[in-house]
Amino acid sequence: MSEEKKLIVNGKRLDGRALDELREMEARAGVIPRAEGSGYFRLGNTIAVAAVYGPRQLHPKHLTDPLRAYVRCRYNMAPFSTKDRVRPGPSRRSIEISKVIKEALQAVIFVDEFPKAGIEIFIEILQADASTRCVGLNAASIALADAGIPMRDLIASCSAGKVDGEIVLDIAGDEDCEGEVDLPIAYIPRENKIYLLQMDGLITKEELKKAIDMAIKGCKIIYEKQKEALKKKYEEFEVN
């Protein structure tokens, strides 16, 4: 009989982080010159690149809305992003994630400024180690701002969860498959609003509240990182 692996030992997690600690992260803007805007976001071992094209003429034409822009979002995992090869092409999972990300982004973009046009967002997951939708959304948010698209605020996203009966921030690695609950959220600090919330697993009401509060704290740290990345792209040129 196999012994059950402990995910939390002495208040430290498998990768040595405290319960409310994010993985180390890196953010960059303007990584794809041909796109209108692009972003790169890395959280631990999860890497995402996002590119934004448009606003531009939308095809197919029947999707055009005479009053607002149509936002199209494609989330895709590279075949080499996980240990097992991911079958290329859209799957049930990637279509669902594309949809929730699109809805979160649509809520922050001023879509009524570009009637009839289409804004296309492409998110590629280069390496997956849990929380791919959060990292993808963070990269997309940087890319949209870099493309000069008007937004209410940058959208930041991270996950919380329950592992070994404890509420932890930023689920990673084995915690994802062996933990009890995974709860990704996307959050706008300026308005204190949540635009994406998904959950699997079983959790009590109090624990859920605690997890959301913790994820919001994580989002605020990520938000600062995104801001820094965008400003850095231009500051290296600026003299004054």
Place this chain on the structure above:
Amino acid sequence: MESKLLVEERKIVVPGETLAKGIDYLPGFGTYKENGEIRSKILGLVKLKDHIVSVVPLSGVYIPMKGDGVIGIVSDVQIASWIVDINSPYMGFLPLSEATNEFVDLTKFDITEYFDVGDVVYLKVNKVTKRKDVQLTVKDRMCRKLYGGNIIRITPAKVPRLIGRGGSMIEMIKKKTGCHIIVGQNGLVWIKGDKETLAAKAVLMVERESHTEGLTDRISEMLDREAKKEGGKDE
């Protein structure tokens, strides 16, 4: 409530950043107002003029505005109008009545005599509706068909820098290269002359380094240096 400006001028701001509070400031381009706060909508540089806080964009596509001079490429000829690509999410519409004052008998006359598919035209934006139907005209100063030359594309947000204050930058490039240059607000630049390559190099340099200081001097220096090199080759 006390009014307060929270950012300095010419600082880089990101979407959602609060620029000013209170009723003494008014929201300008690239900003929105909520809960008495003026916030940035876009990534750009803060500009303050007469208590109007606005954000100058650093990137983005061209959105047509009334009165803009643009360079368009005719993409379709219809019965009595043309559809013009103006490097924007929206196509431009040029009716025959805005192209000429003469009476044109459509049964006898082929309007491709005026403009045909692929022609490059400098136009003015006559009208933009709320749903972004763009009407163009050639009945304006400077508006004409452009023959020959080359077109280069720059980010529309950098056009004001390329023109410079009172046209100083573009006049300098024109003078030093001896080229005809027309800059469209939509980011298309038409260049014609013997030193087209040199002029294009200068234009692209402006685009790349648009937010740095003392750029006019550096461009001037670069043009002089290149001109000297060219002169040396001839001898």
